[in-house]
Structure formats: structure tokens, C-alpha cells
Amino acid sequence: MRILLIEDDSLIGDGLKIGLEKLGFTVDWFDDGLDGKEALMQAPYDAVVLDLGLPGEDGLDILQDWRRQGHKEPVLVLTARGDVDQRIVGLNSGADDYLGKPFALKEVQARLNALIRRNHGNINPLITYKDITFNPQTREITKDGKTVVMSPREIALLELFLLNKNKVLSKEVIENKIYSWSDEVQSNAVEVHVHHLRKKLGKDIIKTINKIGYILGEA
Amino acid sequence: MKNLSLQIRLIIFFVIIAGFTWGAAAIVSLKEYREEIDEFFDTYQLMLGRQLASADWRHITPQTQLTADKIIDDIEDADMEDEAIAFAIFEQNGKMVFNDNEEGKKFSFRPGQELGTFQKVKVKDEDWRILWLPSVDGRYVIAVGQELEYREDMALEVIEELLTPWLLGLGVLLLATIFMVSWELRPLKRIASEISSRSSEDLSPLQAKNLPSEITPLMEALNRLLERIAQMLKKERSFISDSAHELRSPLTALKIQLEVAQLSKDGSSERMEALQKLEQGIDRSIHLVEQLLSLSRLEQSEIMQQENLSELDWKQIIASVADGYKEKISEKSLKLETEEKETPFSYGNPVLCSLLLRNLLDNAVKYSPEKGEIRIIMEQGSLEVINTSAEIKPEVLNRIKERFYRPAGQKESGSGLGLAIAEKIASLHGCQLVLKSIAEGFSAKVIKTTDAEA
Structure with a gap:
């Protein structure tokens, strides 16, 4: 899942980027409100983590602008001010959830997973497809009840397919979802990861649609 | 006396003053009454003496005495003031011819007694004032006397009669004063009870109407x-x-x-x-x-107390503060210059002045670009730290001294308190911290505004 992180505090921003990436997210981090606001137009993000006290442009203004422009990405607001008023203003400005500082990385992860799940219309925290089950919080994958060991990037790719069942995903979309701006992408990376998924979960799990992309399920 | 209530103090004061003035008045009055009484009775004695002296005593016999005594005795209440005046008539040889049948009997006349004067005489151990007069025919001596104690008693009685209403009045006045004082002090009691019944959270102003102007x-x-x-x-x-x-x-x-x-x-x-x-x-x-x-x-008051203040050695302060930034300055290849023209101000808290300069220099080092320049300028009445900097927007400059305010787009970590601290120290030393954007730089200048140290 690709996350847009806008946070001006270098230690928090850096920690969130590295930590969330370790937890399976693909993260683009901006420490300036203006750049962060623009970034949402440049890549297909699954969720946004937005700090309110931002240089450049205030977090709430950015959020209101996005919503006015019709951006539907779920937004998790980080606020240092714990007061109720600000949370209400935040939620009323288009935020989907908020976290007051100080917060734990795991909580950010849990809230992002919940937001993304809801955004895809899922209620169950576990995502299943046939005999495959994926737990977004623990990043655990089981097939027939048995744990399958995978690299983080493979898990991210599987998660992408599981959340977009029966939809054709182009190679470009896949790259945009599982790689951040800071990642170097090999030209055949997606093919390699798909190959590994088929090897571990069964040949037929992901079909190749010629010249268009890949699909999990039926077109 | 220290902790006595206002009421008791007033009463004590009142009693002392009243007692003193009334006592003094009584003494003065007593003296005057005595004189009046003396004058009055002397006159009376003289009148009686004159009448007795002009009488013809030649035909007086002991029978006359008895008859006269009887006449007097028959008058009801005749002895009421009997000891007031006594008299006796003597022959020149000292033989008593006639008396008032009272104290006069005790008088004795010795030939050679000076006549025509009042004299203090002891009669049976008591002091008497006796007027000695010769009779008109010169054959007799008239003695008209009065016991001095009687005059004294009379004067005292008058004073006593005068003082009794005064004392009563004093009592009434005291009661009235006590009442007045406690009545007038009621607002104080109200305020006291209002304060003592307050919670420590309640700091709203006290309300009390009809207060005396002293309170x-x-x-x-x-x-x-x-x-x-x-x-x-x-x-x-x-x-x-x-x-x-x-x-x-x-x-x-x-x-x-x-x-x-x-x-x-x-x-x-x-x-x-x-x-x-x-x-x-x-x-x-x-x-x-x-x-x-x-x-x-910095909010604590003792920080600017005398024992924490001394002469300031600015050169030494600048040197020691700058020493702490040596490493950072060389890391960013900054150039630090110090212009020591005059001492900015000579007296203050050296620890705080170091802290002030450290905060200003800290900002300068943090926000100067690589290879930037920092200048510390000491002048009469001012200390200025200038560093290379992009222009700072006026709206940022206006807020930059606020606690915890950190301008947008800050890459450097900071508490947002440095300038607030610097400003507080400056004001403790009677200075103002003026921040300005200048050509290709930023100036933080501490300027002495009042003569008084601290």
C-alpha cells in the first residue's frame, strides 16, 4: 500500500517512513506542506498521513483543498494538540481519523490498515481469497492454514491484488503502488515478483492479461 | 500591644486620654474650687466677725449663752452645717465670754495673739482657719473659725459631683465607641470571612459595598x-x-x-x-x-538579587560562549567576528548574560548558511549579533519571539524558546531585544533602554 506522509518533524517523519516501510507500506515522505499537497496528484496513494502543524501550508488547508478537488484518499491526521476542538475541526475538514502525539508506530499501522480496508469496502480485518488468507497487521500469509514465507515486496504485491480482486492491474499501476519515489525500480521487477507469487501460492493465482497487465480472479 | 484588636486599642487609648484629660481638668478645677471656697468662707467669716465685733458683749452672762444655745437648738436642722463656722468671744485676758456652743468652745485665746488676721491654728489636733478680730470697743476678742478639712471636703465633694456625670459619660462613650468600631469594621470581617471561605481557585475580585474610605x-x-x-x-x-x-x-x-x-x-x-x-x-x-x-x-524573583549581580566582563562572556560553538562554526565553515568597541552595559547577572548571548549565537550558527558570517558587536548600550540570512518575512519577525513559535519550513531542530529566553533576560537587565532583517542578514540587538540596572 502506498502512503503519502506529510510531516515536518525530521525525526518523526524519518521514523514513520522507515517504520511503516518495515511494516509493509510503501511510503513517500514530504516535510513541506506545499510539496506534499502536490504529491497527492502524482501517484495513486492508498492513504495519507498528514501532520497538522506544517510549514509551507497548514495541514487543514491542504486537506480542505484536496476534498474540494474531489480527492477521496483516506486521511489520517496527526496532531500535537490533543484538544477536542481541533479533532472535530480536523474530522469536519475531511479527515477520516486522527492520532494525537505521542503515538506508537503500531497504532499508525493499525489505523492505516483500518482506513484502507474500509476504503475497499471490507469489514473483515483478514483478507481472504480462496484458500489464501492475509493479515494486514501481522503481514502473515497462510495457504490452507499453513504460513507462507514471502519477502515484504511480494507481500505488498499480494496485498494489492487481494484488495483489487477481479481487476486488471497494469504493470505501471503495480509499480506505482509498491514502489516509492525513493525506490529504484528494475524494469522487470513486477514480472519477477509475480513469478515468485505464482511459485509460492500456485500457478493460477495471478493471470497475465496480454499487453494490459495482471489480474487476481476473473476479468 | 502588637496583636490587640483595634477595638481594645481604641478603648485603651480612649481611657488613657479621657482619664488624663479629665484628671488634669479635675485637678485644675479642684484648685479653683478651693480658691473659690476659701474666698467664699473667708468672706463669710469676715462678715460674721464684723457683726460679732460690732455687738455689745458687756452684758453677756453665762445665762445668755444658755438661752442662745436653747434658741439655736430649737431650730429644726440647726446643726446641719454646724461645723461650718464656729466662733467664740474672749475677754482680753483670754476668758471665753460666749461661743456658738459647738466647735467654738474648743477655741482658746492667749493674750498677745495678733489680731485682724486669718491664722491657721491647731484646735484639738485639727487645722482650723481662724479670723481674729478685736471688738469695736476693744474689750473683747472675736474668733471666727472654720475647720480646714471641711473646706477640703467641700471642694472634693464638688469635684466628685462634677466627675460623676463625666464618668457616666465616659462609660456611655466607651460603649458607643465599641459599638461604632465593630459596626464600622463589619465590612472588614465580611471581607475576612469571604477570603477565608474562598477556594484557592477563586481569584475573582472581592466585593464589598459601603466600605469606609480607610478600608x-x-x-x-x-x-x-x-x-x-x-x-x-x-x-x-x-x-x-x-x-x-x-x-x-x-x-x-x-x-x-x-x-x-x-x-x-x-x-x-x-x-x-x-x-x-x-x-x-x-x-x-x-x-x-x-x-x-x-x-x-527567569520567572523567579531572586535571580536579579544583589548577590547574583556583578560587574560584567563582556569580552570574557563572548569568548567563553563562542568557544562552545567552535565545532559547529568550523563544521559549517562560518566566519565569526567580534567587534569590541565599548562595553554594552557594565552591571548585571553574568550567568544570565552568558545565556542571553548563547541563545542569540545559537540561532545565528543554526540559521546561517554554509560559509556565512556572524558578527558580534559590542557598543555603548547595545550588544548585537548579526548573521548571514535570507530575508525573514515581517509576519515571522513579529512572532519569532513568542514562546514555542517556530517559523514554517524549519529544518533545524529547536525549542522555539531561545529568543523568548533572550528577550526575558534582556528585559531583566533593562534592555530591549530588537530583531531586524537587514541587507543579506538578520540582526538581533540587545539595547539598553533604562538607566536602572535590573
Whole structure:
């Protein structure tokens, strides 16, 4: 899942980027409100983590602008001010959830997973497809009840397919979802990861649609 | 006497003053009454003496005495004032011819007694004032006398009669005073009970109507004090909540970096990096806590007390503060120049002045670009730190001294308290901190505004 992180505090921003990436997210981090606001137009993000006290442009203004422009990405607001008023203003400005500082990385992860799940219309925290089950919080994958060991990037790719069942995903979309701006992408990376998924979960799990992309399920 | 109530003090004061003045008045009156009484009775004695002297005593016999005594005795109440005046008539040889049948019997006349004068004579151990007169025919001596004690008693009686209503009046006045005082002091009692029944949270002004004008200033002063305390408390509370709030961000950073370290493999470069950042975060928190502490210490009044003040050696202060930034200055290849023209001001708290300069220099080092220039200029009445800087917007300049305010787009970590601390120290030394954007730079200038030190 690709996350847009806008946070001006270098230690928090850096920690969130590295930590969330370790937890399976693909993260683009901006420490300036203006750049962060623009970034949402440049890549297909699954969720946004937005700090309110931002240089450049205030977090709430950015959020209101996005919503006015019709951006539907779920937004998790980080606020240092714990007061109720600000949370209400935040939620009323288009935020989907908020976290007051100080917060734990795991909580950010849990809230992002919940937001993304809801955004895809899922209620169950576990995502299943046939005999495959994926737990977004623990990043655990089981097939027939048995744990399958995978690299983080493979898990991210599987998660992408599981959340977009029966939809054709182009190679470009896949790259945009599982790689951040800071990642170097090999030209055949997606093919390699798909190959590994088929090897571990069964040949037929992901079909190749010629010249268009890949699909999990039926077109 | 110190802790006696106002009522008791008033009563004591009243009694002493009344007793003293009335006592003095009584003594003066007594003396005057005595003189009056003396004059009155002397006149009376003279009149009686004159009448007796002009009488013809040749035919007086002991029978006359008896008859006269009887006449007098027959008068009802005749002996009422009998001891007032006594008289006796003597022949020249000292033989008593006639008397008043009372004290006069006790008089005795010795030939050679000077006549025509009043004299103090002892009669049976009592002092008498006796007027000796020769009779008109010169054959007899008339003695008209009065016991002096009687005059004295009379004077005292008059005084006593005068003083009795005074004493009664004093009592009434005292009661009235006690009543008045307690009546007039009721507002004080009301205020006292209002204050003592208040919760420590309630710092609203005291309300009391119809106060005597002597108590109004006290209440106004109390209300002003309450207001000052309320303001101080408000400031303290907002400082505490701001501080707690400001600690949230560094604490979040610590927590996140710690979690990253926990998620990273043992000995991995990621873990080492996270631990390094954790350390940075801890340093940042320590810096923030230290700045908060300095700021709260600056609020304590004893900081500018005499024992903490001394002559300031600015050259030494600048040298020691600059020494602490040697490393950072060389890291960023900055150029630090000091212009020591005059001493800015000569007297103050050297520890605080170092802190002031450290905060200004800290900003200058942090926000100067690589290879920038920093200049510290000492002049008569001012200390200026100038550093290379892009232009700072006026709206930022206006707010930059506020506690915890950090301008947008800040890459450098800071507490947002440095300039607030510097300004507070400046004002403690009668100075103003003026911040300006100048050509290709930023100037922070401490300017002496009042002559008084501290």
C-alpha cells in the first residue's frame, strides 16, 4: 500500500517512513506542506498521513483543498494538540481519523490498515481469497492454514491484488503502488515478483492479461 | 500591644486620654474650687466677725449663752452645717465670754495673739482657719473659725459631683465607641470571612459595598494582588500546558525511532541508524527541557538579587560562549567576528548574560548558511549579533519571539524558546531585544533602554 506522509518533524517523519516501510507500506515522505499537497496528484496513494502543524501550508488547508478537488484518499491526521476542538475541526475538514502525539508506530499501522480496508469496502480485518488468507497487521500469509514465507515486496504485491480482486492491474499501476519515489525500480521487477507469487501460492493465482497487465480472479 | 484588636486599642487609648484629660481638668478645677471656697468662707467669716465685733458683749452672762444655745437648738436642722463656722468671744485676758456652743468652745485665746488676721491654728489636733478680730470697743476678742478639712471636703465633694456625670459619660462613650468600631469594621470581617471561605481557585475580585474610605485602599490593593496572582497563575498554567504540549513531538519521535530500532534486525545498519536518531531525539528533548527550565527560572524573583549581580566582563562572556560553538562554526565553515568597541552595559547577572548571548549565537550558527558570517558587536548600550540570512518575512519577525513559535519550513531542530529566553533576560537587565532583517542578514540587538540596572 502506498502512503503519502506529510510531516515536518525530521525525526518523526524519518521514523514513520522507515517504520511503516518495515511494516509493509510503501511510503513517500514530504516535510513541506506545499510539496506534499502536490504529491497527492502524482501517484495513486492508498492513504495519507498528514501532520497538522506544517510549514509551507497548514495541514487543514491542504486537506480542505484536496476534498474540494474531489480527492477521496483516506486521511489520517496527526496532531500535537490533543484538544477536542481541533479533532472535530480536523474530522469536519475531511479527515477520516486522527492520532494525537505521542503515538506508537503500531497504532499508525493499525489505523492505516483500518482506513484502507474500509476504503475497499471490507469489514473483515483478514483478507481472504480462496484458500489464501492475509493479515494486514501481522503481514502473515497462510495457504490452507499453513504460513507462507514471502519477502515484504511480494507481500505488498499480494496485498494489492487481494484488495483489487477481479481487476486488471497494469504493470505501471503495480509499480506505482509498491514502489516509492525513493525506490529504484528494475524494469522487470513486477514480472519477477509475480513469478515468485505464482511459485509460492500456485500457478493460477495471478493471470497475465496480454499487453494490459495482471489480474487476481476473473476479468 | 502588637496583636490587640483595634477595638481594645481604641478603648485603651480612649481611657488613657479621657482619664488624663479629665484628671488634669479635675485637678485644675479642684484648685479653683478651693480658691473659690476659701474666698467664699473667708468672706463669710469676715462678715460674721464684723457683726460679732460690732455687738455689745458687756452684758453677756453665762445665762445668755444658755438661752442662745436653747434658741439655736430649737431650730429644726440647726446643726446641719454646724461645723461650718464656729466662733467664740474672749475677754482680753483670754476668758471665753460666749461661743456658738459647738466647735467654738474648743477655741482658746492667749493674750498677745495678733489680731485682724486669718491664722491657721491647731484646735484639738485639727487645722482650723481662724479670723481674729478685736471688738469695736476693744474689750473683747472675736474668733471666727472654720475647720480646714471641711473646706477640703467641700471642694472634693464638688469635684466628685462634677466627675460623676463625666464618668457616666465616659462609660456611655466607651460603649458607643465599641459599638461604632465593630459596626464600622463589619465590612472588614465580611471581607475576612469571604477570603477565608474562598477556594484557592477563586481569584475573582472581592466585593464589598459601603466600605469606609480607610478600608477601600486595602481592598483595592487586595484586588490588585488577586488580579496579579490570577494573571501569574494563568501564565504558569499556559506555560505548563505549552511545555507539556511541546514535549509531545520529541516524545513521539523517541517512541517511533525506538519502535523502528525494535523492528530492525540485531546489529543491522538500520538499527544503528534508528538508535543514532533516538539519541538525537533524546538530545533534542534534553535541550527542550533545559530551555524550559531556564525560562521558568527567569520567572523567579531572586535571580536579579544583589548577590547574583556583578560587574560584567563582556569580552570574557563572548569568548567563553563562542568557544562552545567552535565545532559547529568550523563544521559549517562560518566566519565569526567580534567587534569590541565599548562595553554594552557594565552591571548585571553574568550567568544570565552568558545565556542571553548563547541563545542569540545559537540561532545565528543554526540559521546561517554554509560559509556565512556572524558578527558580534559590542557598543555603548547595545550588544548585537548579526548573521548571514535570507530575508525573514515581517509576519515571522513579529512572532519569532513568542514562546514555542517556530517559523514554517524549519529544518533545524529547536525549542522555539531561545529568543523568548533572550528577550526575558534582556528585559531583566533593562534592555530591549530588537530583531531586524537587514541587507543579506538578520540582526538581533540587545539595547539598553533604562538607566536602572535590573
